[in-house]
Amino acid sequence: MINIPSTFRISLRALRVNKMRSGLTMLGMIIGVGAVIAMLAVGTGARQKISEQIASIGSNLLMVLSGASTSGGIRMGAGTQPTLTLSDAEAVEKECPSVQAVAPILGGTAQVVYGNQNWSTGVTGTSPNVLIVRDWKLSSGRPFSDDDVKSATKVCLIGQTIVDNLFGSIDPVGQVIRIKKIPFTVVGVLEAKGQSPNGQDQDDTIFVPITTAQKKLFGTAFPGMIRLMSVKARSAEDLVKAEKEITELLRQRHRLSTKQENDFTVRNLTQMLQTAEQSTKVMTILLGAIASVSLVVGGIGIMNIMLVSVTERTREIGIRMAVGAKTWDIRLQFIIEALTLSMIGGVIGIICGITVSRVLSNLAGWSIVVSPFSVFLSFGFSGLVGIFFGFYPAYKASLLDPIEALRYE
Amino acid sequence: MKSRLLQPPRCSDMSLVEAQGISKTYTFGEVEVRALCPTTLTIEEGEFIAVMGPSGSGKSTLMNILGCLDKPTTGKYLLSGVDVGGLSRDERAEIRNRKIGFVFQGFNLLSRTAAIENVELPLLYNGVPAEERRQKAMAALKKVGLEGREHHHPNQLSGGQQQRVAIARALVNNAPLIFADEPTGNLDTKTSAEIMDLFVQLNTEASITVMLVTHEPDIAAYSRRIIRFLDGCIVSDEARSNA
Numbered sequence A: 001m002i003n004i005p006s007t008f009r010i011s012l013r014a015l016r017v018n019k020m021r022s023g024l025t026m027l028g029m030i031i032g033v034g035a036v037i038a039m040l041a042v043g044t045g046a047r048q049k050i051s052e053q054i055a056s057i058g059s060n061l062l063m064v065l066s067g068a069s070t071s072g073g074i075r076m077g078a079g080t081q082p083t084l085t086l087s088d089a090e091a092v093e094k095e096c097p098s099v100q101a102v103a104p105i106l107g108g109t110a111q112v113v114y115g116n117q118n119w120s121t122g123v124t125g126t127s128p129n130v131l132i133v134r135d136w137k138l139s140s141g142r143p144f145s146d147d148d149v150k151s152a153t154k155v156c157l158i159g160q161t162i163v164d165n166l167f168g169s170i171d172p173v174g175q176v177i178r179i180k181k182i183p184f185t186v187v188g189v190l191e192a193k194g195q196s197p198n199g200q201d202q203d204d205t206i207f208v209p210i211t212t213a214q215k216k217l218f219g220t221a222f223p224g225m226i227r228l229m230s231v232k233a234r235s236a237e238d239l240v241k242a243e244k245e246i247t248e249l250l251r252q253r254h255r256l257s258t259k260q261e262n263d264f265t266v267r268n269l270t271q272m273l274q275t276a277e278q279s280t281k282v283m284t285i286l287l288g289a290i291a292s293v294s295l296v297v298g299g300i301g302i303m304n305i306m307l308v309s310v311t312e313r314t315r316e317i318g319i320r321m322a323v324g325a326k327t328w329d330i331r332l333q334f335i336i337e338a339l340t341l342s343m344i345g346g347v348i349g350i351i352c353g354i355t356v357s358r359v360l361s362n363l364a365g366w367s368i369v370v371s372p373f374s375v376f377l378s379f380g381f382s383g384l385v386g387i388f389f390g391f392y393p394a395y396k397a398s399l400l401d402p403i404e405a406l407r408y409e
Numbered sequence B: 001m002k003s004r005l006l007q008p009p010r011c012s013d014m015s016l017v018e019a020q021g022i023s024k025t026y027t028f029g030e031v032e033v034r035a036l037c038p039t040t041l042t043i044e045e046g047e048f049i050a051v052m053g054p055s056g057s058g059k060s061t062l063m064n065i066l067g068c069l070d071k072p073t074t075g076k077y078l079l080s081g082v083d084v085g086g087l088s089r090d091e092r093a094e095i096r097n098r099k100i101g102f103v104f105q106g107f108n109l110l111s112r113t114a115a116i117e118n119v120e121l122p123l124l125y126n127g128v129p130a131e132e133r134r135q136k137a138m139a140a141l142k143k144v145g146l147e148g149r150e151h152h153h154p155n156q157l158s159g160g161q162q163q164r165v166a167i168a169r170a171l172v173n174n175a176p177l178i179f180a181d182e183p184t185g186n187l188d189t190k191t192s193a194e195i196m197d198l199f200v201q202l203n204t205e206a207s208i209t210v211m212l213v214t215h216e217p218d219i220a221a222y223s224r225r226i227i228r229f230l231d232g233c234i235v236s237d238e239a240r241s242n243a
């Protein structure tokens, strides 16, 4: 029999009477909700950025490095012993059914010169497959071909950073650059990819045929040697299978007995990034949790003000009780008041949170994602805060003795 | 629950108020203050009673108990045949809402709230729909002669007018019983007379039972029965022949 609309009107009037106080109390909620929204947006944005990076290094990627990760109990840096060869790479591509493509890699740093410009960068010898493996496209020109690899021609693909530093506005395709003083013809330009997950500029790179790298640039004592191979599995589900197939095949090819350890290391890059993604998720939750603390503080502010309000309005409560207000009539009046404070604060907080997120996204330069979930969560949470922190003052009000309340000055 | 409270057993010899040995004692640690001696009192429908006595003699204490605002320490209190002593807090609130109107010395209106909304208050807690509430409150304000003042706030009204609003509030739910604790205590003689005329009118025309506390013999003279208190006890209870 409780009249909700009228009770609501009573509560609203009480809030309007003390505008300043209501406003300041709401401010606590606004800051709390705003912080939750903004923090979750930053966290979600960071996670999305990592997802983008996963896509940028190429999906379903495995890396096979020469050298064991542990050798006779002593940890060795992977890639320290030259054990992988070009024919290993070819064999993996041909014989492992879960593998879609393999790019052998042999690289190093080299001085690159064009005209009077020079630039020091990473030069990678590889096969045309590298574009498939790393999901990379050309923005102009053409890739080098298998024939280029076979005959070790001096051609190269260059990344956007190289273009910017050596060529400026000149079209690089067809131009000749000198890598370690050896002239190479630029046949194509790689699309810009941005930073890698560990913060390296992926566009600061040059691709040359693997054979050219072996013979002309990074000559090795061990013929056909490569440093590592990038392997693309057919699908995310095939990653584990591919890892096993590669290990078996290479152990066989390297004639390792069952007692011997692998003389190579297979790394699942996608998995590593997924772990990173997972940890960002944890970070998001953590940020959200910290922001929730301010929400709770806002709630305590509401409780505080409601307690003051109950004391101030003791006489009013007495009058209401004298004319027949029951326990829940009084309780609801104050709960609705607290709820109104927290919900209005919540809505304004959501608006502020979104605005702050927008500003942050502009400053940080990465997309910040305000998920409907976080909006819904904050809204629901501010409602709960209102009810939770409004209940005690309302409860206190409802227990007042009518006579004493009427006599209260 | 409602039916028990609102339609009590109707016996022909039942009184409106039947207090049997009700008393009130306040205890502060070791010290006991007896505000009201065990008192037995009967009030019939349609009576107009004045309660007199020096300050601190227990008049308000009695009124509060009879008005279901307070519970007696001992004794039994039947209001239209219902034993109020056994009722819960909310049930007593319901009794106050439906059966009892209060008028206080200090008016006790909600400030910052229009007269009409003050009068509507008992209806609000009775679950009356908004439109009906407005109509009934208007009618009650008209009855106390405050037409056209509905939207004034208490601080825009004179003391007499404020007390009229309080009386309208006591009337609006058609309560058969009005308790007025020094209703004219804050008013001048002329305004007091106006307010008392209003009570007499309600008593004779609407046969509302009125019990009021006063210090002034002039005011008590409006009643037909006077109860006198001293130190928590009734010292005399007599009908006035000439009323």
Ligand SMILES: Nc1ncnc2c1ncn2[C@@H]1O[C@H](COP(=O)(O)OP(=O)(O)OP(=O)(O)O)[C@@H](O)[C@H]1O
Binding pocket: B026, B033, B034, B035, B053, B054, B055, B056, B057, B058, B059, B060, B061, B062
């Ligand atoms: N809440 C209370 N706590 C303790 N003592 C109380 C309380 N209320 C009343 N008393 C005591 O009870 C006695 C009767 O008080 P009551 O208010 O009934 O007097 P009264 O006759 O109405 O006086 P007045 O004419 O001044 O209004 C007084 O001695 C008072 O001190």
Ligand SMILES: [Mg+2]
Binding pocket: B059, B060, B061, B181
């Ligand atoms: Mg008194």
